[in-house]
Amino acid sequence: MSSLQGNPICSKANEANVIRFCRPGIGGEEGPGSSDNSSIATCSPLSCASSDSFEFVPNSPSSCQCFCAAPLGVVLRLRSPSITDFRPYENPFEVYVTTNLLLYTYQLYIDSFEWQESHRLWMNLKFFPQCSTTMHQFNDSEIHRLMNAIATFTLPPNETFGPYDLLNFTLLGPYSYIKVVLESSKSGLSKGVVSAIVLGAIFCATSLFFAVAVVFWLKQNKHKKSKEQQREFISSEGYMQLTFSLVTKVPIKIEGVRGFSFEELEVATNNFSISAQVGQGGYGKVYRGILTDGTIVAIKRAQEGSLQGQKEFFTEIETLSRLHHRNLVSLVGYCNEEGEQMLVYDFMPNGSLRDLLSDRFKKLLNFGRRLQIALDSSKGILYLHTEADPPIIHRDIKTNNILLDSKFTAKVSDFGISKIVPVADGDEVLTGHISTTVRGTPGYLDPEYFLTHKLTEKSDVYGIGIVFLELLTGMRPISHGRNIVREVLGACQSGMMFSTIDRSMGPYPSECIKRFMALALKCCEDESALRPSMLEVVRELENISMMLPKGDAVLPDLDAFSSGGSVFSRLAQFSNSEPFVTADLGGSDLVSGVIPSIRPR
Structure with missing residues (x-):
């Protein structure tokens, strides 16, 4: 393909397909920040079946020249990048994406990009499999991994490139059997309806703000009474009442779960000291605590903005309260006071x-x-x-x-994200699956x-x-x-x-x-x-x-x-x-000391 490098149009950052047509031509002079693609000029076109959506990897390393592979296409849109000219940031973007997707830089090629209205940057990316003499396409596991990572927004926020929208996966040739349906981002509402919704939302938000301010002032004057009401979560029969919403209260009674006050768990962990901390995850921190009766427990304390929301918090309490098996962690109790979410379990001294x-x-x-x-x-x-x-x-x-x-x-x-399988009368499962949003690791x-x-x-x-x-x-x-x-x-x-x-x-x-x-x-x-x-x-x-x-x-x-x-x-x-080493094992049945070809953890 011929190149427009040197043409005045290439100086216009907002022109469509700048990156495709203004890169150096095959075998031509290499420009700043460009990949060395001159080796492709010596490759025989017959050695790459373009009719089957295979193509030479543009940025393939010198040790793997003329590598022909089937790319996985991804169309993204950067919603609010902090730059006005993408070309100087092409290589940093490639490093940013491939590093977080656990790929080599040469496995990503920015096929084209185009600036759109509201300063959004549309781009078409091609991901190539790792250079190999035997595999020229991604296998199913790697396709699922990459699509999962991109679709679930695994790429961390970046000050330069900002958040992104996933518009499409381009699955051609050997990947055409994979079917993916993405929800459209268009709402279908007219501008008038949208304006009315926005104005209504502003009015409601203002009213809600003043209402919350009044309620907060009243609660400050009745702090002691409020704490007494909080403790009424525990009824005289030993049941627990929880609410799934701050607006609509739906009481849930769960038998056999102890409600702890914030002060009890604070004492048990020596004011949540660092020395008592035994773990940390996306949900929050885990502490080793000693209750007043001497019981050693693990206390999982949610941090502000934790990945586990209120729904997951109650789900885990409700689920664990009715599960009793030697190979399931036992729930001791919970704390839902003073804006805290804490779960108390039996302590597992040998960790995870x-x-x-x-x-x-x-x-x-x-x-x-x-x-x-x-x-x-x-x-x-x-x-x-x-x-x-x-x-x-x-x-x-x-x-x-x-x-x-x-x-x-x-x-x-x-x-926290477990699902109950629906069961019909007579203990017969209704369906073989549950249709739900994808969650997991x-x-x-x-x-x-x-x-x-x-x-x-x-x-x-x-x-x-x-x-x-x-x-x-x-x-x-x-x-x-x-x-x-x-x-x-x-x-x-x-x-x-x-x-x-x-x-x-x-x-x-x-x-x-x-x-x-x-x-x-x-x-x-x-x-x-x-x-x-x-x-x-x-x-x-x-x-x-x-x-x-x-x-x-x-x-x-x-x-x-x-x-x-x-x-x-x-x-x-x-x-x-x-x-x-057991004395009962014969040497012929032992395999040890083999040097693995795969780096162990």
Whole structure:
């Protein structure tokens, strides 16, 4: 394609398609901030099937010249960029996008851009797969990861480029089978109607402001009476009344949940001191507290603007109050005073599975213990799917939400975005799925659920499958642009399965590893129909456990380290000891010391 470089039109920043037609021509002089595309001039057009929507990667590195691949098209619109000329910011934008999507810079090409009314910047982007001699297109897992990240606005706010709107995914050639429907941003309302709505909203907001001011003044003069009314959440029968809205109060009675005052939890945590803090997440901070009766608890305190809103707060209370299983975290109580949202749980001294899979504590997890953690977690999820009344889909199974008590018994936690499965009379499930907005954590998100918005119990199966792969490999679900399912599946298909196993696991029985890996990959099938049920998962894990030689189920008893303190102080004492090796294992059935080709976590 010929270039207009040097033409006066190229000096007009607001002209459409400047970036496409004003870049240096193929083989021409390289301009400032442009990619070196001269190598494409020597590529044979016959080596790239353009008819099938394949094309040469414009910015491919010198080590991968003439790389032909199928791009994934994305159309974005920057809503309020702080710049007036995009060309000098082309490279920073590419770095900003690829860094947050865990891609190499050459994998993104800005095909065209155009300034629109109200200072908005429309652009057409092309994402190319990583340079490879065998793969020339994204696989399903990577497509789902990228589309999920872009559609859920994973890119953090940027002062230069501002927020963005996702307008379209361009899925041609090998991606044409993927169907995505995006809601139109047009409201269809006339300007007159919009103006009326705006004026009405301003009037209502002004009235509401004065009303709130009056109410606030009245409440300040009746502070003591207000606190007494707050404590009336607890009735004489031990029930709790909660409200889902500050405007419309819908009382919910939940039996067996204790309501704590703010002062009680403040005392329990020594005024929420830093020394009592044991964790932090998107919801807020987690503290270790000691109640007046000596009970040690974990207190999850929401921070202002937390990701978990009022609805999720009440959902978790209501859900946990009626779930009782040894592999589910038990709710002790709650606090809903003085603008605070706090949940009180049984304290889990060994932290989360994510903590234990960190490099500092991996030596505590031999294969038998990892298998037991997998079995415990699966039993907890199985209870949710089959024994809870009504059944529950967790929707956010991940290593952060699997906690371990003093005896390393795994317990599933965090039910803030869980969904209840509708059940008809006679205990018959109405439908096979729930149509809902996609929620969850990238890397653990069921790809079929992401594309169809149809949530099923198999979505939890996918999440636990990712957890199994983490237990086996020590890898994170997504790291340095690598997807754990893709990496492990590729290694297995090439006969290199054992190269992915976490070296810190120590000796392990190879046949158990093979069956555990096969189960994990089966859980991570893209199609939910191909995944096993949780009942099948539990049965297979029990069968694998029976294959273990006696004495190899777990590490030596660690109860000696469970008398107080956190996982970080206690487990450090054990991390320098010799790894446990069972005497019942023959050398022919041990696989250890293999240098993995995939970087472990």
